Amino acid sequence: MNQLYDVIIVGGGPAGLSAAYSAWQNGAKKIIVVERDRELGGILQQCIHNGFGLHHFKEELTGPGYAHRCIELIKDKPEIETMVDTMVLDVLDNKTVIAVNPQKGLIKLEGKTVILTMGCRERTRGAIRIPGARPAGVFTAGAAQRMVNMEGFLPGHKIVILGSGDIGLIMARRMSLEGCKVQACLEICPFSNGLTRNIVQCLNDFDIPLYLSHTIVAIHGEKRVTGITVAKVDEKMTPIPGTEFDIECDTVLLSVGLIPENELSNGLNLAMYPLTNGPMVDQHRETSLDGFFAAGNVVHVHDLVDFVSDEAEIAGKYAALKSQGKLSGDMRTVKVAAIDGVRTCVPQKLSLPADMSDEKIKLFMRVGAPHRKVKLQIKSGDNVLLSKPLPVAKPSEMIAVEIPAAKFNLIGDEISVGLVL
Numbered sequence: 001m002n003q004l005y006d007v008i009i010v011g012g013g014p015a016g017l018s019a020a021y022s023a024w025q026n027g028a029k030k031i032i033v034v035e036r037d038r039e040l041g042g043i044l045q046q047c048i049h050n051g052f053g054l055h056h057f058k059e060e061l062t063g064p065g066y067a068h069r070c071i072e073l074i075k076d077k078p079e080i081e082t083m084v085d086t087m088v089l090d091v092l093d094n095k096t097v098i099a100v101n102p103q104k105g106l107i108k109l110e111g112k113t114v115i116l117t118m119g120c121r122e123r124t125r126g127a128i129r130i131p132g133a134r135p136a137g138v139f140t141a142g143a144a145q146r147m148v149n150m151e152g153f154l155p156g157h158k159i160v161i162l163g164s165g166d167i168g169l170i171m172a173r174r175m176s177l178e179g180c181k182v183q184a185c186l187e188i189c190p191f192s193n194g195l196t197r198n199i200v201q202c203l204n205d206f207d208i209p210l211y212l213s214h215t216i217v218a219i220h221g222e223k224r225v226t227g228i229t230v231a232k233v234d235e236k237m238t239p240i241p242g243t244e245f246d247i248e249c250d251t252v253l254l255s256v257g258l259i260p261e262n263e264l265s266n267g268l269n270l271a272m273y274p275l276t277n278g279p280m281v282d283q284h285r286e287t288s289l290d291g292f293f294a295a296g297n298v299v300h301v302h303d304l305v306d307f308v309s310d311e312a313e314i315a316g317k318y319a320a321l322k323s324q325g326k327l328s329g330d331m332r333t334v335k336v337a338a339i340d341g342v343r344t345c346v347p348q349k350l351s352l353p354a355d356m357s358d359e360k361i362k363l364f365m366r367v368g369a370p371h372r373k374v375k376l377q378i379k380s381g382d383n384v385l386l387s388k389p390l391p392v393a394k395p396s397e398m399i400a401v402e403i404p405a406a407k408f409n410l411i412g413d414e415i416s417v418g419l420v421l
Contacts (some may be wrong), residue, residue, distance in 0.1 A: 011116070015298070112291065135225050138254070214232055261297075285315035334380075341368055377419070
């Protein structure tokens, strides 16, 4: 099987589906979405809680509801083909995608452009090296979420959650609603890594204690977890002797961060950005390799799926234009630097054409530590492109801003994004 497509999209989650719809809107005639799970929708299919879609669809939806909306957008469009239960084995730099599925065996797809939307995976116990025994009962929060919401099994009854990422907080509420006792939520940082609304709705409303600056120093149990030992940590995140206490539990859920799924990107030798663990992209979401685009959690981890769709629509649009030969000509490269309290900013560079009339430059950033009443300032040399007051800036909540078109003529060789405290 050997076919030529305008746009090949690797990953059928919200990013892949939004990119496919955007590519179709912008004139791509032959698009394929390749998804390794048994259905489209990605991680949203197991996120049965609400809170999705407020920005993108202007109404509150559940995860499957949001996925359904995205699937409906591409349904019954002959230009868009989908292939589920299909594992991409390799992506070659000539835009050939090699995949395998049970019905068709080994498949070779050739494209004019490729969009990478593989999402992210969870950090595991091995990645954070928790000491103690290796009994059953230690799960990542996402694995437990799929087990409860899709497979219909409970992982345990007395739960401790390590990490205050959004999935962990949501699972604290979910397990409580299932009749389990959530003993505590532990966070090694002095601040929570989840959205404020999830802290309120999932912990405070269910009287679940949150221990900041605490971590697990031992897991007890032979065949099954019987308890853990917790200790307070200092500013270097080292456990403080004498602060240990035990919590009885039969299950530990880990919500200790997400890692962009970039094995295929690494195989292509794309330029990667170490602070996001994702490919470096420009404002069109094009990577360092011509004709390869990336969007969503594979570029940097998002807290809201609405922003994933926004980014993917940019990638879909420009991949479609590139496949039609409409995205060419001389481009001026501008470096984007995150400074003064801003930890990461995507895109990491801008590719500016001579004609800027059709350009939109939207920046997505995260701060390094919590701040109150600060100002976000975007500058190019001495020229201020944007100054925006922020009542609260938290590492767990992404900030998205758009540079006004009237300021494009002030952009020099580099722009800086920072906080004015």
